[in-house]
Amino acid sequence: MTFRGWEAVKEKKEDNQNALSVSGKEKNAISVSRNEQNEVSVRRKERKVPAQPDYGCVPSFFWYTVFGSWIVINLARLVFGMKIRTDKKIKKMEGPLVIVGNHPSYIDPIIMGTTLYGRPINFVAGNFLFRNKVFGHIITKGGCIPKAQYRNDMRTVRAMFKVLSRGGVLGIFPEATRMVDGHSITFDSGLASLVKKAGAGIAVLRTHGAYMTWPRWSSNSWRRGRITAEYVQVIPKEKIAEMSVEEIHQEMLKVMDYNEYDFYREHPQVFRSKAIAAGVENVACICPSCEGKDSDPSTGLITMTSNGHELFCKNCGNHVIMDKFGFFHPAGNEDRCFPDLHQWNEWEKTVYAKEISTPGYILSEKVKLYQPLGEYDYAETGYGTMTIRDGIITFKGMACKPEEGIMYKKGKPVRKHRNRDISKAALPVEKTFVIKNMKGFIYDYGLYLELFEPGGQVDRFYPENHQRIHEICGIIEAMKGKKTEDG
Numbered sequence: 001m002t003f004r005g006w007e008a009v010k011e012k013k014e015d016n017q018n019a020l021s022v023s024g025k026e027k028n029a030i031s032v033s034r035n036e037q038n039e040v041s042v043r044r045k046e047r048k049v050p051a052q053p054d055y056g057c058v059p060s061f062f063w064y065t066v067f068g069s070w071i072v073i074n075l076a077r078l079v080f081g082m083k084i085r086t087d088k089k090i091k092k093m094e095g096p097l098v099i100v101g102n103h104p105s106y107i108d109p110i111i112m113g114t115t116l117y118g119r120p121i122n123f124v125a126g127n128f129l130f131r132n133k134v135f136g137h138i139i140t141k142g143g144c145i146p147k148a149q150y151r152n153d154m155r156t157v158r159a160m161f162k163v164l165s166r167g168g169v170l171g172i173f174p175e176a177t178r179m180v181d182g183h184s185i186t187f188d189s190g191l192a193s194l195v196k197k198a199g200a201g202i203a204v205l206r207t208h209g210a211y212m213t214w215p216r217w218s219s220n221s222w223r224r225g226r227i228t229a230e231y232v233q234v235i236p237k238e239k240i241a242e243m244s245v246e247e248i249h250q251e252m253l254k255v256m257d258y259n260e261y262d263f264y265r266e267h268p269q270v271f272r273s274k275a276i277a278a279g280v281e282n283v284a285c286i287c288p289s290c291e292g293k294d295s296d297p298s299t300g301l302i303t304m305t306s307n308g309h310e311l312f313c314k315n316c317g318n319h320v321i322m323d324k325f326g327f328f329h330p331a332g333n334e335d336r337c338f339p340d341l342h343q344w345n346e347w348e349k350t351v352y353a354k355e356i357s358t359p360g361y362i363l364s365e366k367v368k369l370y371q372p373l374g375e376y377d378y379a380e381t382g383y384g385t386m387t388i389r390d391g392i393i394t395f396k397g398m399a400c401k402p403e404e405g406i407m408y409k410k411g412k413p414v415r416k417h418r419n420r421d422i423s424k425a426a427l428p429v430e431k432t433f434v435i436k437n438m439k440g441f442i443y444d445y446g447l448y449l450e451l452f453e454p455g456g457q458v459d460r461f462y463p464e465n466h467q468r469i470h471e472i473c474g475i476i477e478a479m480k481g482k483k484t485e486d487g
Contacts, residue, residue, distance in 0.1 A: 056159030058168070059120040059143030068142055069118055076110045080213055082227045086117040090231055095167035096200035100191065102184050102258055103173035104211035111207050111229050112171050122163045123171040124156065131376035149176055150440035150452060157194070164198035174252070177442070178216040181283060181345040182260035192249035201237040202248075204255045206230055211260045212271045212326045217341075217445050219279030225271040261326070261340040270324045277306045277322040282445035284320075284328075284344045285470050286351055287313035289336040300363065301351065302467050311337075352474040356482060362389040363475050365468055369395065370448070370460040371402045378460060379405035379417075382426055386461055388472070391479045393433040393451065395461070398426035431459060435479045443469050 059065075076082055090099070099121070101112055109123045122143040130136035130146045145159040163170050175185040195202060209227040233255040240248065281304040286292050292301030295315045303315040310331070311320040319331035328337040328344070338344040355361055369382035381404075384397015404425040406417045433451050442450040446466045451459050463469065 053140045055140065055145045055155065056122060056162035057141075057143060058166075059122065060141040063138055063142040064120055065118065067138075069113065073110055073114050073117065076107060077114070080107060080222065080227055081209075081224055082111065082114060084111060084114045084227065084229050087115045087231055090203050090234070091116045091119050093201065093203065093234070094237075095169055096164035096198055096237070097168075097203065098164070098170045098172060098191070098195050098198075098200045099203045099205055100172050100174055100252060100256070101205035102179065102207060102256055103175045103177065104179045104182070104207055104260065105214040105216075106178070107210060107214060107227075108173060108207065109171060111210060111227065112205055115205060115229055115231070116169070119169065121169045121171045122159075124160065124173075128376075136376075147176075149442055160194060161198060164194075164200050170200075174256075176440075179211055179260070180216060181342040182211050182340070183342045184256050184258045186253065189245055189249040192245045192252065195240060195248055196243075196245050199237055199241060201240060202233075202235040202252070203231050204233040204252065206232045206256075206258060208260070208263050208267070209269060212264075215279075217279045217282040219282070219446060220273070220275055223271040223273035223276060226269050259342060261342055264326060268325050271326055272324070275306075275308045276324065276326070277309050277311055279306065279445070280322065280341065281306045281311060282467065283341055283470055284311060284348075285467060286348050287316060287318050288338060288344070288347065289313060289318040290316040291351060300365075300465075300468055300471050301355070302465070302471055348470075348474060349478065352471070352478040353482070356475060356478050362387055363472065364388075365472065366464040367395070367397075367461040369397065369399055370408070370462065371405070372458050373402040373405070373407050377407055377409060379403075379407040380413075380422065381405035382422065382429065384429075386463070386472075388475055388479070391435045391482075393435060393476070395429075395431040395459070397429060398423065399429040400425035400427070435476055438476075438480065441473070441476065443473055445469055449473065 077084075099112060099116075101108060109125070112123075113121060120143060122145055123139075124147050125139065125144045127146045127148045129139065129144070143163075145156055145163075147153055147156045160170055172191060174187040174191045176187065177185065179185065194200075207227065207229045209225050212223060213225045213227055214222040233251075235243075235248075235251065243251070285302045285304050287303045290303070290313060292303050292315065295301065295303050303313045304311050305314055306312075309322055311322065311328075312318070318337075319335045320337040321329050321331050323329060327340055330337050338347060364385060364387045367384065367386045368380060369384065370378045371381045373379040379402045381402055382397055382399025384395055384399075387394045387396075400422050404420075405422055406413045406420050408414070431453065433453070437454075438452070441452070446469065448460050448462045449469060449472060451461070453459065463472065
């Protein structure tokens with residue numbers, strides 16, 4: 001073999017060895033890649049992926065019947081003075097069935113459950129009730145369905161149809177928020193449309209005494225009174241089939257139109273409390289004597305304050321007493337008040353309507369901004385000034401991203417966020433809300449107001465003067481009504 005031939009053989013052999021070496025590296029790489037994939041697969045299996053809540057499920061026998069009906073309901077009877085009997089006619093009524101009721105207090109689902117003692121009900125409840133993991137788990141197993149207020153929530157709609165399609169019972173409070181002044185609140189035709197599509201019957205429940213037992217405006221929890229309830233209307237599914245959606249809606253509005261104070265006048269009852277008027281200034285906030293004129297500009301028209309069984313005007317000294325039956329009386333001959341909170345609130349609406357008609361009217365208040373962090377938690381993200389004028393709500397200030405803010409749980413900042421300085425991450429921001437386009441808003445007296453941006457983003461505002469919540473809401477409603485009238 002010539003030298004050149006030997007070299008050629010040698011080069012070919014070296015090329016084959018290099019090829020085998022490369023092939024080995026590729027195999028090793030593939031092996032490593034497969035090992036990594038296996039490790040990832042193992043980690044995924046080990047990681048606990050939370051199961052999606054079964055909203056609209058058949059209520060758990062333990063959580064609904066044993067814990068809810070046997071323990072909670074009987075305990076509530078003693079604590080809240082509930083004098084409610086099971087309605088055997090409604091309890092045996094064939095499903096699908098939708099039970100609707102006015103919403104005077106937090107304990108309304110317990111009252112409704114008592115009337116059907118033992119029959120499972122899937123309640124539609126506010127989304128906020130599911131924020132606590134333990135309590136949220138219990139009420140979900142008990143059949144409760146979360147509903148986000150003033151926003152489209154297909155998860156809720158699917159769960160409600162799920163209940164009705166199996167012939168179950170839905171418990172709904174269509175007013176979506178608790179009574180402000182003892183009078184019923186209007187609602188849209190969405191429920192009527194649901195009832196019509198599901199071919200369900202309707203039973204309307206009316207509760208007496210729950211409003212003053214645990215009023216929305218209260219700052220000292222509940223007052224012991226007497227709670228009763230009765231079904232005032234039943235529309236069987238056969239009749240529902242003959243009615244239009246609008247006819248169903250109008251019938252529900254008519255039957256649910258209710259004033260608790262009219263009932264108290266005919267059936268007086270005592271509500272026991274060491275400070276029955278505590279918090280009522282959250283609604284009865286404008287003095288009927290001076291109308292808040294010449295008051296401190298920083299407080300707007302808000303001049304009333306409470307002390308035990310009494311209300312005082314900080315501006316003119318007007319003195320009002322709330323009696324044990326929940327009615328108002330002037331303390332002296334020169335003092336002025338309305339006989340009940342509903343009439344007081346209706347008068348305040350006329351004051352707000354007059355205020356917004358004043359040329360150049362503007363409401364301004366310093367606020368803190370909170371935004372959702374996750375599904376149920378909120379974080380403090382900014383601060384600035386809220387202004388309302390000409391049908392527009394504007395917030396101007398500084399804000400950071402929710403993940404850079406201070407997360408709160410149970411009204412307190414979480415430990416790892418406690419010392420955060422959001423001003424370091426905050427940037428100038430301006431938010432605008434057109435009142436005529438708003439479906440609604442959420443508020444909690446003495447605390448906050450929630451507004452929704454067009455894309456669904458929730459902005460929660462805490463006013464510096466917490467008592468102005470009612471005034472801010474009254475001005476917004478007055479502007480919304482004015483815009484509607486003006487077309």
